[in-house]
Amino acid sequence: MTPPAISSRRRLLLLAPLGLAAITGLGFLRVLSRMQNGSYNPHTVPNLMVGRLPPPFTASPAPPGAGFTAADLQNLPQPVLINFFASWCVPCREEHPLLMRLKAQGIAVWGIAYQDQDKAMAGFLAADGDPYARLGADNTGEAAVAWGISGVPESFLVDRSGIIRWHIGGPLSPEVIAATLDPLLRKYA
């Protein structure tokens, strides 16, 4: 049986579904790999702070920290990683060794304890180590609202001029640090 003569346009049309499926599939593959290295997380709500100056906020003094405010995030000697955490939050505790490693590398990490009890927070840092160059407490959750976070842990990278450059709505991971945070720190150093 010889197939009837087919115009090349029709042949192209019949190949279109395959092309569409292939493009979609390759897209899925790329998204999956980006999910694994942490550069894409479908579950975060977009944070509107990126690209802006920090909102007015106060992280009140809570031992061992002396607290800080938005005014402290200007004309910095190096980029700062703002880390919202809480001693009651399990993912924060899992993230904690990574913060200690960042501190050892000389990276400035500033902590804001979100709706925590000062005593519990101090105990946690005394037992597991304090990675924070500066530390404050947000017992009322007002700072969290100002920064637009939806939970803890969440982190922001603030560059030397005080502009927020990056946000992650969840714990850091070695993959995220290697693929995203380290290049950004180099860029804004």
Place this chain on the structure above:
Amino acid sequence: MIPELGDFALALACCLAAAQAVLPLIGAEARERRLMAGAPGLALGQLIAIGTAFASLVWCNVVSDFSVRNVAAYSQSQEPLFYRITGTWGNHDGSILLWCLVLALCGGAVAAFGSNLPSTLRARVIGVLGAVSAGFLLFAVTASNPFARIWPPPMQGQGMNALLQDPALAVHPPILYLGYVGFAVPFAFAVAALLEGRVDAAWGRWVRPWALTSWCFLTCGIALGSWWAYYDLGWGGFWFWDPVENSSLLPWLTGTALLHSAIVVEKREALKTWSVLLAIATFALSLCGTFLTRSGILNSVHAFANDPERGLFILVLLGLVIVPSLLLFALRAPVLAPSGFFAVLSREGALVLNNILLCSIAAVVFTGTLYPPFANLLAGIQLSVGKPFFNATVLPLAAPLIIAMPIGPMLSWKRAELFPALHRLWWAALVAAAVGIVVALGWHGLAFLGFAGSAWLIAGAATDLGGRIRLFRAPFGESLRRLAALPRGAVGAAIAHAGLGVTVAGIAGMTLASQLVVFMHPGQSVDFAGDRWTLQSLVNRPGPDYVARRAALEVSRDGRVIAVLHPAVRAFPVEQTAVTDTAIRTDFVVDLYTALGAVHDGGAEVRLRYDPLAPWIWLGALVMAGGGALSLADRRLRVGAPARRGVPQGGRDGARVSA
């Protein structure tokens, strides 16, 4: 011992599926009767093996064998027996096994009921199903083996996701899977037809009952899921355009299109290439839905089982199924030349319009669902696509579909006149207009459009049936006789169309719903939606593996108590979660809906809703599925398939048709 039996049965099923994939296809290609004859036996053998594996897993859950990792991770011994059984498929590994079981059931069904198919076609269909099965079983055996052991076994399991401890969950996934996976059969028919190089009226007739069966299950499955979200999640809505909901809607839309285009193939031998593509696309979208749900690639409330690693495996599997079939389609589809031609204005033309609109809706939903990850990939922006987008794009496409639905069945095949069809529908238009005007006068908003559309659909379906049985034009007795003699397919189609009308009315009714969130102490009352709602008491009540806080809400109308509702919050100490149990009082016209929120200071936050016509949404889906089931009972689908025309070349035994 039992887990090993299950493990062995699973591996055996995988081997049998591989044989089922290879031998019949070779047999059909080489016209080797003995190889082809083995196909049904292999399919049934695979079904028995998978059935054994599945039963073993259920057994492990029932006896709480925590040395099996899957059981330890998702079950616990204090759960009621019912939830220990349903928990079997409430997790990733178990649901993949259920998926394989349903796929094997499809193969078994073709083996058992496909004796009227030509032997090469049947061998190829079973072979293709075997190939799909083999892929999934390989996945089950290697990447997500539900029988993997842990040592030492824990004393207690981690328990089932509390949200899933619900009777609806027991039936929701199996029914949805019967729908999803059932479309593997039309897919296999499409691939087999491409391998054979022919699609004719007989093919259309064979493929339709399979597509129809899957469609009925998928309709019920989606409706059940929507109902579950309505009464269990306590959000007070029935459809959220959530990615996972969308991914179940996509195969439904293309599957509905397939049902209609297959009619054209059967009656007129046209739209062949298109129907084959639809059959492939529908199954591809089913698989795609599984991938989207399991990989966690989309932001969804359904993210029970997210794992990018497994996502990769499913994506590979998806590629292995879809790419070869679409490649085959590109190569072989040109052979499927249409032989029936028709004017634009004809029954065929109307069915083409149906296909265009349904597929446009599918394309819009597909785009909206996948836009967030792809926008992030291409432009690096994080966004979400929600209700406003879908409402703004789907409704304008649904409106012409609803307008055209009653007109299509009035048109004759090949070439039709629009005016006589419209003339027959004048009273349906009148009813629709009257309903629309009454609603527009009584209530604000766009609900009147929905109600008018609903009346138009139901009255149109009634006109269709009434015309066929010469209602009011012949003596009533004769009309009844005609009704009894009418092909079930025609009655089923009219019922299904009316069912959509019922659903549309429910959706329109829900736009008129009102809601009140109020903090109440026991003894307090509030007036809402014309009724007086009194919080009578708030008590703690322990359950088998939870503690419930239960409210008693009395609803009275005109001083008379019409209902006492018991919304509750159940706290699960093992899982450390809480679930809200809504309480709903329905009279099938209005739902009085209550949910309990935060409880503190001796009072409780109570959510009250007044949902007019809400039950009709799911009732309509049931009517639709019932119409589909009635069509399945049509004699024409079971017997007397038209013999294949033309002399099959090379002495193939393609024309053997038994009654």
